[in-house]
Amino acid sequence: AKSEPLRIMISGAPASGKGTQCELITQKYGLVHIAAGDLLRAEVAAGTENGRRAKEFMEKGKLVPDEIVVMMVKERLSQPDSLENGWLLDGYPRSSSQAIALKEYGFQPDLFILLEVSEEILVERVVGRRLDPVTGKIYHLKYSPPESEEIAARLTQRFDDTEEKVKLRLRTHHQNVEAVLSMYEDITVKVNGNASMQEVFEQIDNALTEFIEHREAIPGSV
Numbered sequence: 001a002k003s004e005p006l007r008i009m010i011s012g013a014p015a016s017g018k019g020t021q022c023e024l025i026t027q028k029y030g031l032v033h034i035a036a037g038d039l040l041r042a043e044v045a046a047g048t049e050n051g052r053r054a055k056e057f058m059e060k061g062k063l064v065p066d067e068i069v070v071m072m073v074k075e076r077l078s079q080p081d082s083l084e085n086g087w088l089l090d091g092y093p094r095s096s097s098q099a100i101a102l103k104e105y106g107f108q109p110d111l112f113i114l115l116e117v118s119e120e121i122l123v124e125r126v127v128g129r130r131l132d133p134v135t136g137k138i139y140h141l142k143y144s145p146p147e148s149e150e151i152a153a154r155l156t157q158r159f160d161d162t163e164e165k166v167k168l169r170l171r172t173h174h175q176n177v178e179a180v181l182s183m184y185e186d187i188t189v190k191v192n193g194n195a196s197m198q199e200v201f202e203q204i205d206n207a208l209t210e211f212i213e214h215r216e217a218i219p220g221s222v
Ligand code: AP5
Pocket: 012, 013, 014, 015, 016, 017, 018, 019, 020, 021, 036, 037, 038, 040, 057, 058, 059, 061, 062, 063, 064, 065, 069, 090, 091, 092, 093, 094, 098, 125, 126, 128, 129, 130, 138, 139, 140, 141, 143, 144, 169, 193, 194, 195, 196, 197, 198, 200
């Protein structure tokens, strides 16, 4: 029989490497990657009313109000692919009210991964980040440069990826992280995110493998 789908949350400061690790995790585990920031940027790009409102908060590095974010994430989690293959929720919840709302809708994670990265590294990662609008892949000018001139020429930068904006996002993160963590204490896995992308992935991969082995060995234990 097909094993029970995994449900994972990944959290960390801006530019701590959530999106990068999510690419690696989905490649190996086949989970559906749901990134709150990506869902919001899609709304902004589509020019919807929610997108227009969301952008005002995103530009200030503040949390977008729950009435926009909660339903958006809940609807994505309720799609058949997420229910069937399991999910990897990135950048949500960012407040206790978001965590409570999700729980009320019946979505509980198996593990809560927290990427821990020092502040000076975060700023360097944000400023050098570039995105490929064609493939959606995340690059870094120094740590993960584009593979060809053709890709390099089409890379874009996010509107909130400046040193000034990341400091605002970081402040919001510090204001909220403890409240969210306290709700998932018993299932939190802290990962040292200062290391290379591959080394960070090894830590996450080990935690996921261990969780799956434990669950298979003692059914109903977790
Ligand atoms: P969101 O899009 O979630 O942004 P964020 O949390 O600031 O995180 P980032 O996407 O900037 O970084 P990341 O951790 O994914 O890092 P990445 O892998 O790209 O949110 C944006 C905004 O939307 C928020 O400010 C808020 O306004 C709103 N929002 C989102 N969710 C919300 C919610 N739930 N409620 C309310 N509002 C919400 O890596 C960064 C760079 O570093 C890349 O260039 C990468 O190549 C490089 N890199 C990654 N790992 C390594 C490594 N190990 N070594 C060297 N370089 C690395």
